Amino acid sequence: MLGPVLLIVIGILFLLNNIYPGVFRFGRMWPVILIVIGLAKVIEYIQGQSAANKKEGE
Amino acid sequence: MNCVNHADVPNVAFCIRCGRALCNACIHNVRGSVYCEACLGDAVEGKTAAAAPPPPSTKKEVVAGTNPGLAFVLGLIPGVGAIYNGEFVKAAFHVVIFATLVSLADSGPQPLLGLSIAAFVFYMPFEAYYTAKKRQYRADGIELETPIDRLQQQFGEVKDRELWGGIALIVIGGLFLLGNLNVFEMARIARFWPAALVVLGVWMLKKHQEKAG
Numbered sequence: 001m002l003g004p005v006l007l008i009v010i011g012i013l014f015l016l017n018n019i020y021p022g023v024f025r026f027g028r029m030w031p032v033i034l035i036v037i038g039l040a041k042v043i044e045y046i047q048g049q050s051a052a053n054k055k056e057g058e
Numbered sequence: 059m060n061c062v063n064h065a066d067v068p069n070v071a072f073c074i075r076c077g078r079a080l081c082n083a084c085i086h087n088v089r090g091s092v093y094c095e096a097c098l099g100d101a102v103e104g105k106t107a108a109a110a111p112p113p114p115s116t117k118k119e120v121v122a123g124t125n126p127g128l129a130f131v132l133g134l135i136p137g138v139g140a141i142y143n144g145e146f147v148k149a150a151f152h153v154v155i156f157a158t159l160v161s162l163a164d165s166g167p168q169p170l171l172g173l174s175i176a177a178f179v180f181y182m183p184f185e186a187y188y189t190a191k192k193r194q195y196r197a198d199g200i201e202l203e204t205p206i207d208r209l210q211q212q213f214g215e216v217k218d219r220e221l222w223g224g225i226a227l228i229v230i231g232g233l234f235l236l237g238n239l240n241v242f243e244m245a246r247i248a249r250f251w252p253a254a255l256v257v258l259g260v261w262m263l264k265k266h267q268e269k270a271g
Contacts, residue, residue, distance in 0.1 A: 034227050
């Protein structure tokens with residue numbers, strides 16, 4: 001799940017960098033990558049948690 | 059590789075008897091070894107005791123990244139040791155951590171930061187060395203506990219690590235982003251980074267107390 005999402009995010013960042021060079025520079029926006037990785041981790045954790053709860057409930 | 063029972067879940071281990079890939083929900087841990095449901099059932103019924111044939115998967119996993127010495131040397135280059143071990147996500151993290159430390163060090167002379175860069179540069183080859191060694195032993199069906207594992211245990215359970223690692227990444231990413239967008243001056247905030255060490259220490263103490271109590 002993380003790999004494809006990361007590719008999309010990096011792709012979008014470079015696209016914005018090329019299309020609107022004044023506003024979005026990659027050198028500025030790169031921390032978005034860190035945030036996305038972090039979000040993916042947290043979502044993965046929450047999903048794992050709810051899956052475990054379901055299993056216990058059965 | 060994905061779990062044999064859950065095709066969409068990546069495996070976390072292999073059954074040491076039949077070699078099937080298993081996800082977190084399917085592993086059965088018995089005295090430090092991982093078994094699948096079927097093999098555990100066989101073992102309970104005593105099928106292994108009588109026959110004990112060589113496990114069907116005598117085929118060794120032939121993969122790159124099982125030479126600990128080479129892993130150590132490559133580990134001196136940020137990320138490359140992990141790539142050698144086939145851990146690409148970890149490699150990316152090593153590069154990002156290294157780059158973050160170096161760019162933080164750029165904001166001014168900070169001795170502790172320089173030391174942590176040195177520590178990280180020395181940590182990576184050892185990490186790569188032990189991972190390679192672990193993989194080597196795992197191919198023979200032996201699960202090795204390395205000093206790196208013990209270090210990671212200090213930081214809590216695997217699940218917890220995922221959550222707190224994620225939150226830490228969001229916070230760090232947010233700080234850098236706000237700094238880059240000139241919401242505040244990054245150099246000023248960067249001075250406070252040793253507070254992170256204090257927080258980490260307090261958290262580890264708390265973990266330690268929980269374990270003891």
